[in-house]
Amino acid sequence: MDNTYDLIIIGGGPAGLTAGIYGGRAKLKTLIINKGTIGGMVDNTREIVNYPGYINVSGPDLMSDFKKHAESFGVEFLKDEVVSTDFSQDLKKVMTKKKKELFAKAVIIAAGNEPRLLNIPGEKELRGNGVAYCATCDAEFFEGEDVVVVGSGDQAIEEGMFITKFARKVTVIVLHDEGVLDCNKVSAEKAFQNEKMEFVWNSTIEEVLGDENVVGVKIKNLRTGTSSTLECQGVFFFVGMIPATHFLKDSSIEMDHRGYIPVNDLMETNLSGVYAVGDNRVKYLRQVVSAAGDGAVAAVAAERYIEELESFQNNIMNSDKKVLLVFFNASNTESLEFSALMEELCQEHSQEYKLVKVDMATKKNLAEKYEVTNAPAVVMLEKGVKIKQLQCCMDKASLAIQL
Known part of the structure; x- marks a missing residue:
């Protein structure tokens, strides 16, 4: 559908634009929603002299380059404001001020923050000019x-x-x-x-x-x-900064008392498939270069999440057989040997079972979904629903009895 994307990015500052570049380059159908001028607060910076590769550049010029780069990979842009979200399903829902309902497999929140304004005469008019x-x-x-x-x-x-x-x-x-x-x-x-x-x-x-x-x-x-x-x-x-996360009030996204979003090293929030980058997340340094780094990490993590989601749908939910999810650790010899044994066993029962191998290092969302913490492990599913977890051993006959 026209309103459905692989990746929606909320915010068009350096973090959101970089995420768009990486998302577009990964061939994800990507949309950036931005309520104001592209570049966020950077658009108000007269000169930038500490962004690698640019000895001296204005904020608007640098952000224009970011936007052109994203557009070269087919990223779409929508000038609108996100007013509410629903992240409760695999397909996330985003609602805008202009009454648009948009859907995505993954969402990156890059809404930034904004200085607390005194709203006195001349403050807004001379922003960026002193x-x-x-x-x-x-x-x-x-x-x-x-x-x-x-x-x-x-x-x-x-x-x-x-x-x-x-x-x-x-x-x-x-x-x-x-x-x-x-x-x-x-x-x-x-x-x-x-x-x-x-x-x-x-x-x-x-x-x-x-x-x-x-x-x-x-x-x-x-x-x-x-x-x-x-x-x-x-x-x-310097009378305070306000994270632009008010639209997430009823989203179940975890935020601190100030409204900033805590994330892990993959920029993941507490909700699967939802990431936070740039100035609206809890972080130490709020600069263009660190925002760009956040965006790159989140987009790569989102790409892998989407791959895992699609694999789950195609290989597990759509399977007419029971599925044996075999979790393995590629760096552990015993785990690999067990995985090979399960392949042999599944071939012998191929009429009833389908085997899906899961590398714990790259598909941790599946491991979390089925509460698997260590490899090797085997979970039996029917249409995605967990039936039972097998007791792992290197005895094929003992494993067969458990099927």
Whole structure:
């Protein structure tokens, strides 16, 4: 069907686009759903100088290259917003704001996260033109300039100190009384000792000033109610990040208290066939290069999952015979010998049984489905339903009795 895919990727940032490249190259029918501009937060980055192979490139240009690469492998794109999902069946269901119902054998969640906004005048208008949310991404582009940092938590103070490596001066706007920061004590002490950092206490920012680029900020003193203007060329907001995972509220996907998705080294979530990559997952480094790595891993894992799913349907569910699932470990001699013995036995009972060999290293989903933890093991199925598990031994006659 037109609305059914092998792989649906929710999000068109670097993680989602890389997953699309790998999915398309694997000949999977792949769809990327993106609600905004392709590239996510990267689209707001003026220059990127730490992505391998690009000495200096803008965020939009780099993401354009990612998109072209994905399109060259036949990846489809849909500009829409995912509002709900149903991952309870083998064929996952995705519903969009434009009332589309889409289905896929596997889904990769690459929705990213977004900075918590103060929604003050000038903030959105000057984003990418002096307004920034990532010091690692943008600090060096304010070499020798004056920068304002909004926030006093760990991220704000630590990122602010990083910005001082480039900026002439960093002014931190703090809600609290003088000397009170929300960050840890060690970072606070270092910040107070940093000659390039200054603090404006009991204050908040009311407006970002500028037409095409930031030229200053309007600051309000919370004690006196008076406002003042501070000239600067950059404003970094560090008042928190929000994972864009609100649409997963009723999906049974496991998330932490902040809304980030924990995954394993294959980017697998707690639900089979559903993966999470990039900034919306629990991770240490949120950069373009690490997001791309996530996308590659998830797409390869999804490809193998889909192969396993199709194999299960073709070889097990559609079989008119009972199926003997023989789980083996390719690196274990005894396991391989047992597997060969089961092949002989199944040939002798070929009218009644069909043998399907399962390598525990590559088809772990089947092992989990039938609660097999060690190889060798044999599970008897009828139309995918487990009848019993055989006691493994190297005696063909004893095995035959169990059939």
